[in-house]
Amino acid sequence: MTALLSFAYLVSGICFIMALRGLSSPETAKSGNMYGMFGMALAIVTTLFLLPNIIPQISYNLIIAGVVIGGAIGTFIAYRIQMTALPQLVAAFHSLVGLAAVFVAIAAYLSPEAYGIGVAGNIHGGSLVEMGLGLAIGAITFTGSIIAFGKLQGLISGKPVTFPMQHPLNALLGISIVGLIVMLVVQQDVSIVMALTVVSLLLGILLIIPIGGADMPVVISMLNSYSGWAACGIGFTLQNPLLIITGALVGASGAILSYIMCKGMNRSIFNVILGGFGAEAGGASAGGSAVDRPVKSGSAEDAAFILKNASSVIIVPGYGMAVAQAQHALREMCDLLKKEGVSVRYAIHPVAGRMPGHMNVLLAEANVPYDEVFELDEINRDFGMSDVAFVIGANDVTNPAAKTDPKSPIFGMPILDVEKAKTVLFIKRSMASGYAGVENELFYRANTMMLFGDAKKMCELIVKSIGGGH
Amino acid sequence: MPGDIFYGNYMPEKILNQPVLTEAATQAAQHAATSDFFITGLTVFVLACFVGYYVVWRVTPALHSPLMAVTNAVSSVIIVGALIAAGPALINTSTILGFLAVVLASINIFGGFIVTRRMLQMYKKKEKKA
Numbered sequence: 001m002t003a004l005l006s007f008a009y010l011v012s013g014i015c016f017i018m019a020l021r022g023l024s025s026p027e028t029a030k031s032g033n034m035y036g037m038f039g040m041a042l043a044i045v046t047t048l049f050l051l052p053n054i055i056p057q058i059s060y061n062l063i064i065a066g067v068v069i070g071g072a073i074g075t076f077i078a079y080r081i082q083m084t085a086l087p088q089l090v091a092a093f094h095s096l097v098g099l100a101a102v103f104v105a106i107a108a109y110l111s112p113e114a115y116g117i118g119v120a121g122n123i124h125g126g127s128l129v130e131m132g133l134g135l136a137i138g139a140i141t142f143t144g145s146i147i148a149f150g151k152l153q154g155l156i157s158g159k160p161v162t163f164p165m166q167h168p169l170n171a172l173l174g175i176s177i178v179g180l181i182v183m184l185v186v187q188q189d190v191s192i193v194m195a196l197t198v199v200s201l202l203l204g205i206l207l208i209i210p211i212g213g214a215d216m217p218v219v220i221s222m223l224n225s226y227s228g229w230a231a232c233g234i235g236f237t238l239q240n241p242l243l244i245i246t247g248a249l250v251g252a253s254g255a256i257l258s259y260i261m262c263k264g265m266n267r268s269i270f271n272v273i274l275g276g277f278g279a280e281a282g283g284a285s286a287g288g289s290a291v292d293r294p295v296k297s298g299s300a301e302d303a304a305f306i307l308k309n310a311s312s313v314i315i316v317p318g319y320g321m322a323v324a325q326a327q328h329a330l331r332e333m334c335d336l337l338k339k340e341g342v343s344v345r346y347a348i349h350p351v352a353g354r355m356p357g358h359m360n361v362l363l364a365e366a367n368v369p370y371d372e373v374f375e376l377d378e379i380n381r382d383f384g385m386s387d388v389a390f391v392i393g394a395n396d397v398t399n400p401a402a403k404t405d406p407k408s409p410i411f412g413m414p415i416l417d418v419e420k421a422k423t424v425l426f427i428k429r430s431m432a433s434g435y436a437g438v439e440n441e442l443f444y445r446a447n448t449m450m451l452f453g454d455a456k457k458m459c460e461l462i463v464k465s466i467g468g469g470h
Numbered sequence: 471m472p473g474d475i476f477y478g479n480y481m482p483e484k485i486l487n488q489p490v491l492t493e494a495a496t497q498a499a500q501h502a503a504t505s506d507f508f509i510t511g512l513t514v515f516v517l518a519c520f521v522g523y524y525v526v527w528r529v530t531p532a533l534h535s536p537l538m539a540v541t542n543a544v545s546s547v548i549i550v551g552a553l554i555a556a557g558p559a560l561i562n563t564s565t566i567l568g569f570l571a572v573v574l575a576s577i578n579i580f581g582g583f584i585v586t587r588r589m590l591q592m593y594k595k596k597e598k599k600a
Contacts, residue, residue, distance in 0.1 A: 016544050017521060023537050024528040026593040033590060036540055037583050040547065047550045051557045059559035062569040066556060070576025077577070078584035083592075086535060086585075093542045093582055096574040100548050103571035107555035110564040114554050126508055224538055227545045232515060238551050239507045245518040250545040252522030253529075253537060260531075350531065357534030361589055369596035375531050 008046040009242040015039025016246055020253065026370050043242055054114055083365045084322050087220060087354040088152040094223045095145035101138025101230040102197060105131050108237055109193055115238050125185045127237055132181035134233025135193070136200040141226040143204030148219050152354055158213025166210060167274065173203040211272065214319070216354045217261040218272045225254025257356050264350030266412040295431070298449040300461030303425050308466055310387035312343040314379065316416055317359050318352050320393020321455055327366035329459035330392060336466045346373040347416050349397035380417055389421035393455050395434030401441060408438055424448040427455050536589045543582025549575035
């Protein structure tokens with residue numbers, strides 16, 4: 001019977017792999033998600049079967065209450081959340097996994113018998129190390145994700161917060177975590193567990209606070225990865241292969257996403273983690289920027305005229321589109337253009353938005369078919385053959401300085417070559433520089449027309465001018 | 471006891487906990503079991519990392535957001551540990567922590583899978599012109 005239960009765990013592990021495997025294409029993704037749900041249900045049911053075997057006097061009251069309360073809250077949030085708020089939601093969810101890992105680790109420390117890792121006060125050394133690691137990573141994930149949530153939700157300033165001795169302090173905290181885990185093995189005392197928790201919670205805050213808002217794609221992916229490693233740590237403690245498999249999958253996924261995001265910005269992961277990006281650069285260029293250069297700006301009518309007469313248009317959305325909730329108005333505009341016989345496609349930079357794939361979800365929400373949406377390397381060569389590049393809420397990812405100016409902080413970052421299009425239309429609220437604090441030379445080019453205003457309103461005005469208003 | 475049918479692997483643990491065996495012997499045997507698992511666990515871990523690596527690289531960038539949401543839901547499999555902590559009839563700190571962990575993990579499981587489904591339902595192909 002136990003063999004059967006172990007087999008059930010294996011099946012749910014495979015289901016989780018299938019869930020990720022399904023995401024290789026939008027067509028298979030939905031069935032992949034079903035596999036994931038089934039795998040999770042199987043894991044829970046299997047554990048419930050196992051429980052009477054491990055726990056002498058069992059009561060299902062707390063378990064049922066917990067699943068019902070948690071399930072109701074989770075379902076409510078998932079149905080209510082707006083797609084633009086997705087990054088915050090994911091950050092918040094990460095924090096919950098982290099906190100759950102902390103609770104499980106402490107519970108395992110308090111009643112090790114139930115987990116078969118020794119008796120209270122005399123837990124095996126190896127289990128203590130694994131437990132300590134799971135606890136520490138879980139705690140860092142918890143507070144780190146809360147800070148990320150705060151930054152994304154606008155509760156905390158998105159600007160990088162830096163202070164002197166920041167990195168030595170973090171290093172010190174990191175070393176104390178290792179020291180505390182060693183102490184825990186030597187001398188099993190609940191106060192050491194508490195100290196370890198507190199130090200890890202603090203480190204989580206300090207690690208994320210210096211990282212600026214636009215680096216959030218990396219941060220979220222990193223925290224995603226951490227939540228996986230925390231599950232792994234708990235898996236080793238509980239000697240549960242399913243937790244280890246799942247933790248490793250999630251850990252690998254987060255790590256790969258972090259890598260892709262870093263590559264999209266041409267920065268090393270250390271550069272991102274150490275933080276402070278954009279803070280100094282912003283100060284420097286504000287002082288040295290050449291003001292009063294002539295800029296060509298146009299109205300919605302001008303834009304409508306140019307767009308209507310184009311034969312191919314590439315839309316470049318960025319975080320600004322999400323902020324202005326302009327995706328629906330944008331799609332309406334593109335529908336009209338398509339009716340006029342204009343070919344419309346979308347180009348997405350890897351780091352556009354606040355989480356990996358953020359723009360794709362928003363466009364999908366606005367009913368843009370996914371086969372009109374292209375990644376940077378798929379579409380970049382086509383800008384030269386396009387009549388109009390329509391930049392909406394993006395800035396740094398189009399800045400040619402990344403290719404031409406070795407002194408620029410974004411030098412080497414892969415960019416969308418919008419400047420190669422015959423005309424560049426740039427929707428922007430003002431001439432302010434982007435997140436990296438770098439001026440975009442594109443604004444002053446002869447083939448660029450700036451459309452000043454709110455992205456959503458501008459799209460609606462263009463729709464009216466094209467003739468959708470009737 | 472209803473649990474007795476699932477004896478299997480748990481039998482050594484049960485026998486070891488009998489007072490007949492000396493504490494030292496108990497510890498030694500349990501220690502051996504733990505280090506045995508470490509190697510098994512490490513094997514599973516390393517192989518799973520490789521599987522994860524290859525599977526995730528195949529995920530299309532357009533679905534990176536659903537990937538994050540679903541990995542988030544899946545990592546809540548930590549609920550398995552929470553269920554064990556929340557199970558005992560006698561309520562103490564450890565069961566309370568277990569209960570809280572069950573609540574948190576459930577929020578994630580339900581929230582994560584549902585939000586993933588919501589996202590995936592929005593991805594549509596271009597309609598063929600009639």
